[in-house]
Amino acid sequence: MSAQAPACQLLERQKDNYVALWVIGPPVDSWLIGQSSGVVSGDFDVLREWQAKGKQARTPFDLAVGEPFGKEVVLFWPKAHQLGIWWLKWLCEQLPEGTPIEIVGEHQGGIKRVPKMLEELGMPWDKRDNARRCSLFATQTVALDSTSDSAWQQFETLGLTLNSHPGVFGHGKVDEGTLLLLESIENSLPKKPLKVLDMGCGDGIISAWLAQRGHHVTAVDVSAFAVEACKRTLAANGLEGRVLCSDVFSALEGEQFDWIVSNPPFHKERDISYGPSQRLISAAPEHLNAGGRLILVANGFLPYPDLLQRAFQDFQTLADNRRFKVYGAIKSQR
Structure with a gap:
């Protein structure tokens, strides 16, 4: 061949x-x-x-x-x-x-x-x-x-120390979409600890931010560099969390969460690829508890509203700064 x-x-x-x-x-x-x-x-x-x-x-x-x-x-x-x-x-x-x-x-x-x-x-x-x-x-x-080891970068943002590695999404800087996502959920986060999945965790900024607020975090990424970066970020801030290598939900069979939070990738090397995001959205209801929420941020031009509508019947745009949109969808209580 x-x-x-x-x-x-x-x-x-x-x-x-x-x-x-x-x-x-x-x-x-x-x-x-x-x-x-x-x-x-x-x-x-x-x-x-x-x-x-x-x-x-x-x-x-x-x-x-x-x-x-x-x-x-x-x-x-x-x-x-x-x-x-x-x-x-x-x-x-x-x-x-x-x-x-x-x-x-x-x-x-x-x-x-x-x-x-x-x-x-x-x-x-x-x-x-x-x-x-x-x-x-x-x-x-x-x-x-x-x-x-000198390739690792450490930097501060949102009161957190992040560890970043070349090849990990947004290496050495904070992504604008991620900041918009965190800003948009800050006031709606319940005080009681949630079981949260950070899908495509990158350097661990979302996981650390949620763990700092008392939530039980599972972080997954298809990249071993991101998994290592997220572990180092949690450790640098004295925070707990489970970090796994997983292709979307592959390592989480049968597990359900209160919230799934994600800034999903849409590039594979130089190619645009919606595959992982499509699988994330379509399978999210199976991995959410009744009343659970999927919250994701994406470039405004990406075709996610149709996918969200099909998977959840209903969704909201929680934030829109023209470049990025934050979407929220709730699994029905039934």
């Missing part, structure tokens, strides 16, 4: 060179899954696809520093360059010095900037191949002056 992703097509030309390939941060691609021994990724969907084919699958936070996982390593260059630099530093910490690494990516995703970044890190490089608007570079791990 020919590979779908252009970067995988470029790798397919080198396939005779790979015996026990480990891929880092890859797309889901059937040829690649079949070709590789294992994957390290921050994306729960990717890990699940590799596991389903009986392959090894780890997040970078599952591996102890220096724990071996592979000698043939290909890094797929991410859209967020700071995340790419983090992966390079992490690989240098994780693997013995001098371990060969290949880096592949699409030209529109910024792979052409990689040689400059490798030079800045003191990593040697050469170009191995170039086709299908993709490039493949070869380098090797070196001992670095700075650690991958």
